[in-house]
Structures are given as structure tokens and as C-alpha cells.
Amino acid sequence: MRISLLIIFFSISIIVFPQQKTDSLKTKLKTTASVSLNSNGIAPIPAFSLGKPAVIASLSLTKNRFSYDPTLAYGLDFNPWVLDNWLHYLLIRKPLFEFTAGFDFSSFGSRHILSDGSIWEEQRYFTSSITGVYKTSQNSTITLAYWNDRGQDKGTLLGHYFNLVGERTGFNIGKSVLLSTALQIFYIDYTGLNDGLFVSPKISSSLRNKPFSIFIQAIQALKSNISPYPGFRWNIGLGYTL
Secondary structure, three states, rough: HHHHHHHHHHHHHHHOOOOOOOOOOOOOOOOEEEEEEEEEOOOOOOOOOOOOEEEEEHHHHHEEEEEEEEEEEEEEOOOOEEEEEEEEEEEOOOEEEEEEEEEEEEEEEEEEOOOEEEEEEEEEEEEEEEEEEEEEEEEEEEEEEEEEEEEEOOOOOOOEEEEEEEEEEEEEEOOOOOEEEEEEEEEEEEOOEEEEEEEEEHHHHHHOOEEEEEEEEEEOOOOOOOOOOOOEEEEEEEEEEE
């Protein structure tokens, strides 16, 4: 965790102090929310998944430079799978670039099969992050992020997550259909045999001025020592944005 904290503090010292004296981000509280039904329950780090259908709900509360961005995911058996509690601070905002630091307290649930039944276990994680977003055009962005994950319970993972995403939104198909595409390349370096390089394309489609969307995502391991080898997985989902 020391490495990630040093990175964040170093970034703050470079970026925050040269800021203008007036803060143009003083705005009212902004709220957005979304919920989706997923066929394969892809985790926030797509190398991992629930492996069965899941409902994922996300909320974002933003005030000035701070935001609270929780995510809650349940399997269809009503067992809690993922609970994220992200706190973000926007260090810098320019017309073409944003830089954010974050901290997350999360828990992940998993079922363990025993000889006389099964138990559901929740494991806690602390995560610190830095994220840079560069706007290459009106509808295109490139995002580079680093996470440092620190498992807090016996048997949890420790390590690093590097994520690069290129996204293009607002493709018009006819007069009423919008299409968005994203290509994600990420690398995980965790304790034990949990390392690997992955690629994940995603396509989303929605109707203009309608809150519903449909999306499909694929994850392919390019190189990994995870056993069994993760190979290829895919996920299709239906989303609703408030």
C-alpha cells in the first residue's frame, strides 16, 4: 500500500498546487444511477467473474471535486457478490484532461463447498487508485488507471492492476440508435498464481433519449499463469440509467 500512497501524494503535490486560485467546479450535488442484468457477472477487474447471472447497481454522488461511487452486485440467488464504496477526488480538470485519486473499501463474496453443505464467505479489500482521462475528440477518450489492492482477510489477494481503455461514444445508426465501443487492455499482478495480460472489447447500443441499453463484452487472456487458464469469456447485459 506504501507504493500507491506515495504515487498519490506525489501526484497531488505536482498537480494541486499549480491550480488556479478560483475553483470553477463549485456546483450542486449531482446524482446518477444505473442498474444492469448480466449473463456472466463480470467483476470490476474483468479477469474475475461470478460465472453466472448477476444484477449490478451503481450510484454516483458528485459535489465539487468529491464523489462517492458505490456499486452493489448480487447473484440471482440473492447472495451479495460485490460491494464497492469508492471515494474519488478530482485533482485536476482541464478541457481535455482529468486526473483523479480514489480509495475503495470493498467486499467480495464466494461460495465454498463442504462435505456437509456449503458456506458463503465475504472477503474485505482496501484499494487505492489514480486515474487519468484524456479526451482525444468530442466523443472519444483514453483512460489509464492504476489500482493497488490490499486484501484484509486470510486468503485474500495483494497486488496491482493496470488498466488502459479507449472508448468512442455517439455512433449514429439511423435516426434513433446510438452505438458505443470500447477496447480495454489490462494487466494484473497479484500474489500467488494470479497474474496475466488480458484484452476486453465491449459494444453498447441504446435508443436515442431512452434510458435502456444492451451491451456485450468479451474477455480474452493473452498471457496468464492463472489455473485453470481463464481463456475466453463473454457477457451480455441489459442496462437502465436513471
